[in-house]
Amino acid sequence: MHSLIRSYGKPLTSLFVCLTAFWLLVMIALPQAFMIEHSLWHIDRDDQLGMKIDRAYSEMGLVEYDLKAAKTEKVRAEFQTRIDALKAQIAALEAQETEPPKIYGIHNYTKMSELHFTIFLKSIVFALMVTVLALVVCYPMAFTIAKLATPYKAALMMLGLIIPYAINELLRVYAWLMILDYQGVINSALAWLGLVSFEAKTWVPFLENPGSVFVALIYAYVLFMIFPIYNTVETLDKNQLEAAKDLGASTWKTHMRIVIPHAKPGIAVGCIMTFMLSVGSYSVPQIMTRGKSGDWFSQLIYRQFFESQNWNTGAAYSFSLVIVCLAFILIMMKSFKVGIRDIAK
Amino acid sequence: MRGKNVQLENVVMRFGDFTAVHQTNLEVNAGEFFSVLGPSGCGKTTILRMVSGFMEPSEGRVLIGGEDMTGKGPNKRPTALIFQNLALFPLMSNWENVAFGLEARGIDKKTRRNKAYELLALVGLSGQEMKKPSELSGGQRQRVAIARALAVEPSVLLLDEPLSALDLKLRQHMRAELKEIQRKTGVTFIFITHDQGEALTMSDRIAVMKNGVIEQVGRTDDIYSKPLTPFVATFVGENNVLPGRVTNADKDFAQIETAHGIFRGRNQDSLKPGNSAMLFVRPERAAIVNGTTPDNAFDARFERRDLEGAFVNLHFRLGDNPFIVHEANLRLHNGFDGPIQLGFNADDAVVMASGEVNDDA
Numbered sequence A: 001m002h003s004l005i006r007s008y009g010k011p012l013t014s015l016f017v018c019l020t021a022f023w024l025l026v027m028i029a030l031p032q033a034f035m036i037e038h039s040l041w042h043i044d045r046d047d048q049l050g051m052k053i054d055r056a057y058s059e060m061g062l063v064e065y066d067l068k069a070a071k072t073e074k075v076r077a078e079f080q081t082r083i084d085a086l087k088a089q090i091a092a093l094e095a096q097e098t099e100p101p102k103i104y105g106i107h108n109y110t111k112m113s114e115l116h117f118t119i120f121l122k123s124i125v126f127a128l129m130v131t132v133l134a135l136v137v138c139y140p141m142a143f144t145i146a147k148l149a150t151p152y153k154a155a156l157m158m159l160g161l162i163i164p165y166a167i168n169e170l171l172r173v174y175a176w177l178m179i180l181d182y183q184g185v186i187n188s189a190l191a192w193l194g195l196v197s198f199e200a201k202t203w204v205p206f207l208e209n210p211g212s213v214f215v216a217l218i219y220a221y222v223l224f225m226i227f228p229i230y231n232t233v234e235t236l237d238k239n240q241l242e243a244a245k246d247l248g249a250s251t252w253k254t255h256m257r258i259v260i261p262h263a264k265p266g267i268a269v270g271c272i273m274t275f276m277l278s279v280g281s282y283s284v285p286q287i288m289t290r291g292k293s294g295d296w297f298s299q300l301i302y303r304q305f306f307e308s309q310n311w312n313t314g315a316a317y318s319f320s321l322v323i324v325c326l327a328f329i330l331i332m333m334k335s336f337k338v339g340i341r342d343i344a345k
Numbered sequence B: 001m002r003g004k005n006v007q008l009e010n011v012v013m014r015f016g017d018f019t020a021v022h023q024t025n026l027e028v029n030a031g032e033f034f035s036v037l038g039p040s041g042c043g044k045t046t047i048l049r050m051v052s053g054f055m056e057p058s059e060g061r062v063l064i065g066g067e068d069m070t071g072k073g074p075n076k077r078p079t080a081l082i083f084q085n086l087a088l089f090p091l092m093s094n095w096e097n098v099a100f101g102l103e104a105r106g107i108d109k110k111t112r113r114n115k116a117y118e119l120l121a122l123v124g125l126s127g128q129e130m131k132k133p134s135e136l137s138g139g140q141r142q143r144v145a146i147a148r149a150l151a152v153e154p155s156v157l158l159l160d161e162p163l164s165a166l167d168l169k170l171r172q173h174m175r176a177e178l179k180e181i182q183r184k185t186g187v188t189f190i191f192i193t194h195d196q197g198e199a200l201t202m203s204d205r206i207a208v209m210k211n212g213v214i215e216q217v218g219r220t221d222d223i224y225s226k227p228l229t230p231f232v233a234t235f236v237g238e239n240n241v242l243p244g245r246v247t248n249a250d251k252d253f254a255q256i257e258t259a260h261g262i263f264r265g266r267n268q269d270s271l272k273p274g275n276s277a278m279l280f281v282r283p284e285r286a287a288i289v290n291g292t293t294p295d296n297a298f299d300a301r302f303e304r305r306d307l308e309g310a311f312v313n314l315h316f317r318l319g320d321n322p323f324i325v326h327e328a329n330l331r332l333h334n335g336f337d338g339p340i341q342l343g344f345n346a347d348d349a350v351v352m353a354s355g356e357v358n359d360d361a
């Protein structure tokens, strides 16, 4: 803080601090707080309410009729009090109908149906599988670019990886759709080889398999896995690889003992990013499955918000996902023994 | 003895159309402390990498213990390399570093732990086994690197300027220690350095390199007292240079006419009158004339005196040609005014065909 003031002066420093605070508050804290608040209450709509009101009205009609027929003052007063009581009851019921009460609690979290819970677990498992697959694909690539390729080739490979990211994510996913579709590129190739036939509909239904979503997710998020790993492997002293080799270590041994331990923070960051992005991805499963195979949890959340208009459940579902992601981050940090500082690097 | 001999047969190394090492034949004897000495960029590391197997020579072959090493990678050769920056594994403890070569060979943990502790004791690091390399001093790290290389029981230990990062005191200490380890283990050491003092104090034999060519190979004494080329004469130890032309020569001596007079020295290259030549005389072989006149005597202008402790460096000039004389520090060497007469004997000087001298001193 003092060094900031020294280098930028008071007005600029306070501007920086204000902007940072604003960002933290408005862009990070506020939406989350709003989400959490929504997830913690629900509106208790009583299905019987209309009927209760109707019944109260008809009872009041009867009492009013009795009131007119009443002879003595004493009986009349008795009916009048009953009418007043009924009026008060109707007013309360009607108020409840126009403005139902908010009830706070963890009801939104506990009422998840078995089906939704299965989808929830399935999505987590799928996202984990995507993460592991992406790691298996990306680690060798990152290592090759960082340590084996000549600078010129490394630059070309990097460019090859980055250029697709200039294209909108949806388009990239649609490209995979076209490749894997019933009458897509692969099936066309198979048909040309005479292995499948479009007329007999014996094409391979890639899109009905979660694997197609995996492929598209990995493709969509490779960079988030490759870059952190590349960055850490890049800083490994090449002499260490040579020293290991000189001491007789096999390639496998060198990676297990030297490269991977060194690249741990990068691997952790890559896994965290890929996991979070895949578990929360909506467009990729939506486009790739076209609703033909089961929902992913992200699609479920979307429905809660935009189809059922049930924001409270939607908020609770989203927040459950946030908790899973936080848990994943903590587990990664613990098992990779990396601190928040290493990750920030 | 564990050490093996190393032979380079007609070895050439090219990078594209740049030749880093010109055709070289070299034999390093089993169990000797051999240094490759040369200025930066002359190809020392390249030679070392060809012996260790990180590079295959463009031509010729490398033999270790008489066995052809062509096509064998670094993990298949009986060599161990100590890198210029040591390349210790920072995430492993010291003993794990030392044991890594054994781990790579699939030796069980208990055995390799014992071996590592033993080697760390050998290099004087008992008690530091569990620390990380980053928790050690520069000299201690050096020793871990040596222990790590020795753990795989190499026949040839290759050292690429391993002392260059240390300060002077530590460097001198490590020199003695390396020499001692070499004597104890009997492993062949090929030691690379650009520090001629280091090469002279440690080695049995030295190869002096320049621009990818080995100019001279020999015992340290011979390299110092019988340099074969102007470059070796000036790169190893100090030498006064007087360039000129041969006027008179026989089998043993040559007379050379310089801008500052006529001098006589040994005729090493069998020069003939008319040849362009250089005369070299070591500072400790020249003296201020005092009593008997030596074979060569001349007047010089005193410039300054540098005190080295046991001796002094007296800087003179003959015209613009510098001339240095070492004298034992037995009396005060100051108060010279006017020209001083210096001299040296013809036996102590050598006349060689002109060539490139080392001029970055």
Ligand SMILES: Nc1ncnc2c1ncn2[C@@H]1O[C@H](COP(=O)(O)OP(=O)(O)OP(=O)(O)O)[C@@H](O)[C@H]1O
Residues within 6 Å of the ligand: B015, B020, B038, B039, B040, B041, B042, B043, B044, B045, B046, B047, B194
């Ligand atoms: N992989 C390479 N590709 C191209 N040129 C190289 C390569 N390795 C070395 N060279 C060149 O070969 C020459 C010799 O290099 P080398 O590393 O053997 O020098 P050195 O004597 O070890 O120098 P230093 O004392 O500075 O370490 C240098 O001119 C260097 O530029």
Ligand SMILES: [Mg+2]
Residues within 6 Å of the ligand: B044, B045, B046, B160
């Ligand atoms: Mg070098």
